[in-house]
Amino acid sequence: MADAELDEQLSTRDDIPSERLASIKVRGLAVDELIFTQGFVDYCNIDRCGGGCCHSGVYADLGEQAVILEHANEIALAMDDTQDTNPETWFDGEIIDDADFPSGQAIGTQVHERDGGISGFTEGCVFLDKRHFCSIQVAAAKAGLHRWAWKPKYCILFPVTVVEGTITYDDSHSADLHYCGPKGTSNYVHSVYEAMREELQDFLGMEEFGKLNDYYLSNRERFEKSRLTPGLIQVTL
Ligand code: SF4
Numbered sequence: 001m002a003d004a005e006l007d008e009q010l011s012t013r014d015d016i017p018s019e020r021l022a023s024i025k026v027r028g029l030a031v032d033e034l035i036f037t038q039g040f041v042d043y044c045n046i047d048r049c050g051g052g053c054c055h056s057g058v059y060a061d062l063g064e065q066a067v068i069l070e071h072a073n074e075i076a077l078a079m080d081d082t083q084d085t086n087p088e089t090w091f092d093g094e095i096i097d098d099a100d101f102p103s104g105q106a107i108g109t110q111v112h113e114r115d116g117g118i119s120g121f122t123e124g125c126v127f128l129d130k131r132h133f134c135s136i137q138v139a140a141a142k143a144g145l146h147r148w149a150w151k152p153k154y155c156i157l158f159p160v161t162v163v164e165g166t167i168t169y170d171d172s173h174s175a176d177l178h179y180c181g182p183k184g185t186s187n188y189v190h191s192v193y194e195a196m197r198e199e200l201q202d203f204l205g206m207e208e209f210g211k212l213n214d215y216y217l218s219n220r221e222r223f224e225k226s227r228l229t230p231g232l233i234q235v236t237l
Contacts, residue, residue: 039188050119
């Protein structure tokens with residue numbers, strides 16, 4: 001991953017005001033109500049965004065890295081002529097300790113200079129192809145598996161993330177994204193939560209997601225009022 005970008009992403013739980021924390025926990029994690037009030041686009045539409053969220057790569061849990069390397073042949077075959085097909089150079093080699101990953105350790109994907117197209121970025125994750133698709137996802141789908149079977153969890157979840165045990169909105173990584181980030185508020189049609197329900201179901205499991213959804217429905221009127229009031233809770237730049 002790009003160093004400057006990583007520093008920006010490593011925000012801390014101290015950044016989340018206590019009054020924004022929901023009165024429930026799901027899967028042992030606190031919940032920042034910003035996910036219910038922050039606006040977002042209809043869905044992650046690569047044709048509109050160009051995969052800008054992949055421009056700085058991602059941290060993958062060491063277990064996720066092992067799964068990716070286990071399927072290196074299939075993933076390399078899904079890559080195009082602009083990508084590095086050598087698995088030995090897919091990760092940056094710097095292991096970090098982070099309790100927000102299942103194993104407690106993670107490693108960054110390598111980032112390369114590339115034409116970011118409409119995203120406007122000049123670099124991208126080693127797994128990002130020239131169509132701005134993720135080769136890990138393409139390979140899993142080609143193998144007849146669920147499209148997220150081999151994909152790092154924090155890629156699936158974005159713009160939702162987990163910071164020091166709290167599910168929240170990744171405002172720092174979203175800041176430069178012209179389509180879905182706070183620079184693209186005119187594209188917003190609903191909240192981050194509403195856009196990311198399937199991803200949260202995958203992450204939390206249906207039972208814990210059900211608790212989150214019950215909380216959302218119980219407070220929906222308050223959240224919608226906040227979402228539609230610019231500057232009240234939404235991240236603005
Ligand atoms: S692994 Fe795939 S989804 Fe994640 S940042 Fe890289 S290209 Fe994007």
